[in-house]
Amino acid sequence: MLSERRLEVLRAIVQDYVGTEEPVGSKALTERHNLGVSPATVRNDMAALEEEGYIAQPHTSAGRIPTDKGYRLFVDKLAGVKPMTAPERRAIQNFLEGAVDLDDVVARTVRLLAQLTRQVAVVQYPSLTRSTVRHVELLSMAPARLMLVLITDTGRVEQRMIDCPAPFGETSLADLRARLNSRVAGRRFADVPQLVQDLPEAFEAEDRGAVSTVLSTLLETLVEETEERLMIGGTANLTRFAHDFPLSIRPVLEALEEQVVLLKLLGEAKDPAMRVRIGHENAYEGLNSTSIVSVGYGSGGEAVAKLGVVGPTRMDYPGTMGAVRAVARYVGQILAES
Amino acid sequence: MLSERRLEVLRAIVQDYVGTEEPVGSKALTERHNLGVSPATVRNDMAALEEEGYIAQPHTSAGRIPTDKGYRLFVDKLAGVKPMTAPERRAIQNFLEGAVDLDDVVARTVRLLAQLTRQVAVVQYPSLTRSTVRHVELLSMAPARLMLVLITDTGRVEQRMIDCPAPFGETSLADLRARLNSRVAGRRFADVPQLVQDLPEAFEAEDRGAVSTVLSTLLETLVEETEERLMIGGTANLTRFAHDFPLSIRPVLEALEEQVVLLKLLGEAKDPAMRVRIGHENAYEGLNSTSIVSVGYGSGGEAVAKLGVVGPTRMDYPGTMGAVRAVARYVGQILAES
């Protein structure tokens, strides 16, 4: 177990390194933080911290920098979440309230997060599987051609073209529309497959083929769109940290374009808690020198999707966590209102 | 006027510089291209080309590199468009045909363009104002709350919530829906305002307020969404050209996030011709060392939107133009089919 003072030294090292971007030495530490001990003592503490793997030297005879393990301890034990100031909170709210539709909400959220944290922001669109159906619409485009429109309680809209094996009568179509809505409106997407299972049986034989086609397209849509969409912004901020990325920012940019990877790293959508993934914890090579701060957001008590920030491991964790949490809270409010 | 050989020298310089990324000297030129003259002669030609502003020296006693003006001449007079090979064309078509909806078409197009050109790809969503209305749907969400869904012939869907001053009767709503569709379905978005102008008069006094609200929301949607959406991909490719960007790639990334700027640079949507904007022609500081190759695409004869590529001025123009043109053509086909 580390003594109180050694933890204090670690905190000082993290803070200084995050601020200066340079390895920090024992002398500089004692000058900037009044630890009440001499550089020599700090050196001993540093040696101990290094022994335990919390800090490291880039080269012999250089200052120390925190390791991933060091940041982890800092985040878990030493740092709080820095709350936003009142004016900041008001600005967030005002900016988000101007949004006209879901796309706009997401777009604004990304801009906002990127600006507040000066890092790369990632926002996941509200998940279909965790949403409820507001309405299903069937539109006749051509004799045997329908458009299926799916609207969620979070305002998300999905559409698909359907080619039916046989044309629908106008009354059958209205019938199907009505039955479909009465069964699924207000229900969770996850429950839809069960709810529509026996629907074809309610129709005349001649329409059953077409009805089945519609239903299977509906179910397909639910499955396909489970592969969630993301919006990303603030990539220009990566260049601020060019030094932090050993090779270049290339692998980071590549990872950001691999939405599947990114979705995994944001974490399980159903988990609303704030998560910080530091460096190698990301288990994706390109992001080994980045940290990801993510949190769920939602219109009600539970999360419908996640949002977060990607930055260098050398980031201002308390500030970033504060901004991420605040933005998530306000996005949730906006979604609940609309 | 430049002699035939001098143009040939310019072409050789551009080709070599694009290939090697290094200033090209007279000796290397004569070795790689059989110009039939000696290095000394080439030197004279180079001096003339420099005098005219087509090439420049980074420092005294270094080789020459093309200027923006040199690239311009190269693109206009010396280079053709390199057509895609048959297998490439097939690959493009196959990849795009897998798309399930408009978002997917755009997403795939971006990936494809980025991969083919190994540069940053930009694709504009089909414009509303240049599309035609396929269907307008009004859904009742709550007594005095409607959702307006707008579907275009290119598969694009827009939706808006509407709070009406008074609740709609179910029959009035059906009536409005029917009248609205009979007037605007199949018509151009740009003509919609005129077409619905006198619609409120057809309704009972008690419904007119609500009808007007619906119409004004519809018109608003048309105006707002004229500010087009973009999808961007392949930003990681920028790092391949880190040397080409004097400062860093930061301003480029910033410009790419400024969608308004980018839309302007893609050019007027209605113009279907291929455009190449080179370096300073872009009139936006951040993109002064990039070139933009853009072209319109569309389902019919005319363009509904643009797509293109952003890369360093030192790019393979014939190849890039070939890829951009081919992709635009196939996207147009896909849109026409769906």
Add this chain to the structure above:
DNA sequence: CCCTGGCACTCTGCGCATGCGAGTGCCAGC
């Protein structure tokens, strides 16, 4: 008149040695 080979000149980039400064580890003393 245009092309060519030769020559002197200019610059950049690279390798190498040097010196400086920051920072460390260790040890003896309080």
Add this chain to the structure above:
DNA sequence: GCTGGCACTCGCATGCGCAGAGTGCCAGGG
């Protein structure tokens, strides 16, 4: 267990010299 002192280690910036590539110019030849 803390402190001051001391020797040691590196990294980094600086300066120098050299090789290589490329140029401009000039006189000579087809």
